[in-house]
Amino acid sequence: MLKPPRSLERLLRPRTIAVIGGGPAAEVVRQCDRLGYAGDIWPVHPTKDEVAGRRAYGSVAELPGAPDAAFVAVNRHATIEVVRDLAAAGAGGAVCYASGFRESEGQDAGSNGLQEALVEAAGAMPILGPNCYGLINYGDGALLWPDQHGGRRLQEGERGIAIVTQSSNILLNMTMQRRGLPLAYVLTAGNQAQTGLSDLALALLEDPRVTALGLHIEGFDSLSGLESVAARARELKKPVVAMKLGRSAAARAAALSHTASLAGSDAAAAAFLKRLGIARLDSIPAFLECLKLLHVTGPLPGYALSSLSCSGGEASIMADAATGRRVTYRALTPDQARAVKASLGPLVTVANPLDYHTFIWADVAAMTVTFSAMAAAGFDLNLLVLDFPRGDRCADAAWQPTLEAFAAALKSQNARGAVVASLPENISEAQAEAMLARGIVPLAGIDEALAAAEAAADIGAAWRTPLPAPVMTAQGAPGETKTLDEAAAKALLARHGVAVPPGRRVAGAEEAVTVAEELGFPVVLKALGLAHKTEAGALRLNLGDAQAVRAAAGDLAKLGKDLYVERMIEAPLxxxxxxxxxxxxxxxxxxxxxxxxxxxxxxxxxxxxxxxxxxxxxxxxxxxxxxxxxxxxxxxxxxxxxxxxxxxxxxxxxxxxxxxxxxxxxxxxxxxxxxxxxxxxxxxxxxxxxxxxx
CATH class of the missing domain: 3.30.470.20 (ATP-grasp fold, B domain)
Incomplete structure (x- = not known):
């Protein structure tokens, strides 16, 4: 991976944009106009005088200046030449829309050289892709994006989260969410031919309008780059979460065919992300809900949750949803339980999750006392289960007192809180945005809410420990290999301080008996050079005397291997x-x-x-x-x-x-x-x- 030495500032926050090509380039212009981009847009087309209402220039050389950013939507061969022209003109960066580069070849199928030629043509100029949609900067209204999107421009002083993916379609779908999640940036990296996810992540963390960062990863661009991202995220107190594909062999193969990215084993990827304090979510809904939670609360200080609902069924569902997770519903202390009990009366059983019943429904003062008593217990996140009725057929006026009481309780106790709808459609986008404005997290889906809370607590726990040392990078393909037999392997282990039972290589039955007597009975006798000794019948345990050793050696001699005598380890626990x-x-x-x-x-x-x-x-x-x-x-x-x-x-x-x-x-x-x-x-x-x- 070549690291672009030039800053990504101009590409990510452009004041001038060039669009090169036909239909997709024209759509970039229309989308910029739709979002209210205030900078200059310069279309480039060899035969048209006008593109999407803007004067068109015949070539990059004819542009009135060096654009800060360019969207290149020509075929893959022409892309290389256009990128070369942009770099020579001093452009700030380019999005390469075309496909048919490394991703069409497969990681090991050889190369047609196009991706390498593209990187060479770009030189020091940053490029995104190839094979990607580009970026949307919702803070400045700047787009290099050839399609519709569902986001809105941030208002003055507003902040949001950033998402970086390799998949353009996945990111397009994410922009269509109606969960109230405020977006500051969305970017696609495509093949990561030059500029990878870690480069983009580092640049986005520096923007004060970004509160948290989400990475949708098909293949890692740079381990050291992500280590730098994790370190900088801690410094800036901006948490990072990831969706890492590749839990199945099919997903790893799909990632390879999509972007020619090496996904690596899922266990190693999970260990790497955990090591860095980057929480991993396994679904798009949980990924988005976690980003929303982190946008409001940041990392959680612990795993203790409270749950409030007016239904015993909901309380039970919330309890079950935490089974097998690290988040827990910590029991109330006797004093805390008495405080809650006093606010509810004798007919309510006090527990966590709490079913506060409907006796106090619509009574703001009474609910505020109950909710405050729970929030005063010091939970790391307080959850209120509240599904609003659908707005087209019903009214939600009777639900508002519950929300008002919860907001008042959180404020009085300076506590973190989230409203959880069991069904995503039971919190509208307008309701979600109104809650966010009050510092309450609207979480859609019970399982997603608990996954988000767990991930936020994982980040909090990771940030309380020092960053680990950089990982030991791979040493390239092994080529020809040799397998050490057990005697040689144990000798090597022993030289490095690993305890091994006393043992010795022997040539036959009589030498085996002699060595066994020297080591002391009982002993183990093994045939060397076999990886799975039990399945091969190459192992004899707990031989207590010379006769047993001699008989075992005779049996193992049929395998045609050297033998190894070792003292038996007694009473393993x-x-x-x-x-x-x-x-x-x-x-x-x-x-x-x-x-x-x-x-x-x-x-x-x-x-x-x-x-x-x-x-x-x-x-x-x-x-x-x-x-x-x-x-x-x-x-x-x-x-x-x-x-x-x-x-x-x-x-x-x-x-x-x-x-x-x-x-x-x-x-x-x-x-x-x-x-x-x-x-x-x-x-x-x-x-x-x-x-x-x-």
């Missing part, structure tokens, strides 16, 4: 899998999880990018479903968690020290004994670059 993979574009990716035969059955894993801190490693282990085995399940003894973390740190040291050579490393299982008795690698596999020395 837990088994973990520890893996490291060199995975572009993320570099070294570590997987921790339940190990042994359960590794593929439970798929209970956590993913970290290296380097990872000790705190991150420990948090990943304690976040596993099997974590109770480590901490002491049902009164059982705790595992030696410290030894497990130390072993994983040693694996990390090995991986970082050998980053240019290692392709894959797996310990399965890492056997963790009871507290104070350590952790050791019972089996290991390492794949190495053929050219590397072990």
């Amino acid at each position: 837990a088994e973990l899998i520890v893996g490291v993979l060199a995975e572009p574009p993320f570099g070294l990716v570590m997987t921790l999880g339940s190990g042994g035969v359960l590794a593929e059955i439970l798929r209970d894993t956590a993913t970290l990018l290296l380097p990872a801190s000790r705190a991150e490693i420990e948090a990943a282990l304690l976040g596993l479903k099997s974590a109770p085995l480590l901490t002491g399940y049902r009164g059982g003894p705790p595992a030696d968690l410290a030894a497990a973390v130390e072993a994983i740190e040693a694996v990390q040291r090995l991986a970082l020290a050998e980053a240019g050579s290692i392709v894959e490393l797996e310990i399965n299982p890492l056997i963790v004994s009871t507290e104070g008795r350590g952790a050791a690698a019972a089996d290991a596999l390492i794949v190495w670059k053929e050219s590397a020395d072990v």
Whole structure:
């Protein structure tokens, strides 16, 4: 990715716009007029005297000056020449609308050279795309956008969120939302041939009219660029959320065909975003609702929610919707419960979520007392479930007192609050905008509301910890590889401080017996050179005497492999899998999880990018479903968690020290004994670059 050294200021906030081409270029003019753009617009067309009511110029060379921004809507071959002319004229930047560049070739199918030629033609001039719609600046009314859109211009002093995507159609759809979400900018990056999402994100964060940033990511343009975005977002206190595609193989393939972007594995992508404090949402509605919440409240200080509704059914739905999430409905203390109870009377059961019944419906004073008592309990976000009747057939006057009481309660307690409609259509755009003006977040959909709150709390938690070190970038394709057998792999692990059971390579049954007697019974006997020993019948456990070793060696000799004798690890409390993979574009990716035969059955894993801190490693282990085995399940003894973390740190040291050579490393299982008795690698596999020395 070539980083444009020139500022994006002129492109994003242009005072003059050139539009080059036919129909799409004319539509840019019409959309600028519709939004009230006050700058000059200069159409360029070789045969027309006029485009959309503006005088047309025959070429870029004939323009009255160097445009701040240009929309280039000609075919892909002509695009290269027009971009070259714009760069030579000193233009501030260009949107390249045409497709048929790298995205039409596929990542590995070779190149026709057009995308490379386009980047070369642009030189230092920033370009968006190719294969993109461009941008809309709702603050200044400036568009380089060849289609309709659903946004409105920001008023003087108004602020909004910014969204950057690679998909033009997805972004077009987002502008059509009727959720009250104020938009300051929308931008598409297309193929990211030169200017990527991280470049655009950094530029948008600097605009004081932008409150929060949303990224719709098909493929990462630059890991270091996004690390810079995360750091700057913290400095400016402007949270960033993302929708990262690629949870399925089909989605990763689609991303490749769409923009020729390498999506990478979903687990690694999720770990990278979490590492940076960029919250990830999995649906467009949740993505938009989270941006709306962050626009008003910023990151939440914690995960504690309150819920108010006048229906027991709604209270139950709200409770169920939090199941499996990190957000919780913290119970009221006895004093807090008494304060709420006093405002409601004896017939109401006080709980969180609270069904306040309809006894006080339409009584603003009574509802204000109840809502204030809940808000005074110090929840990180207070939710009021309120679905308004449809405006074309019904009246909502009876619902307004509830909203007034909620607003008064939030103000009196200086608390954060959101109104949640169970159905998106049950808050109109006008109602949503009116709530936003009062500092109340209108959230559409219960699941979306809780997903938004969880993401906002995740960002708050991330911002309370230091930014991690930059990730270890990938070292390129491995080429030819070799797999170390277990004896060689364990020797390498031991050199880097990973505990391994005493063991030795042997040539036959008698040497196996001799070594077993030296190590001490019971022992394990293995055939070397097989990746899955259990399935291959290449493993014998708990051999207690020379006769058992001799018999096992005879059986394993049929596999035609060298043998390995190892002292048996007694009384393991837990088994973990520890893996490291060199995975572009993320570099070294570590997987921790339940190990042994359960590794593929439970798929209970956590993913970290290296380097990872000790705190991150420990948090990943304690976040596993099997974590109770480590901490002491049902009164059982705790595992030696410290030894497990130390072993994983040693694996990390090995991986970082050998980053240019290692392709894959797996310990399965890492056997963790009871507290104070350590952790050791019972089996290991390492794949190495053929050219590397072990």
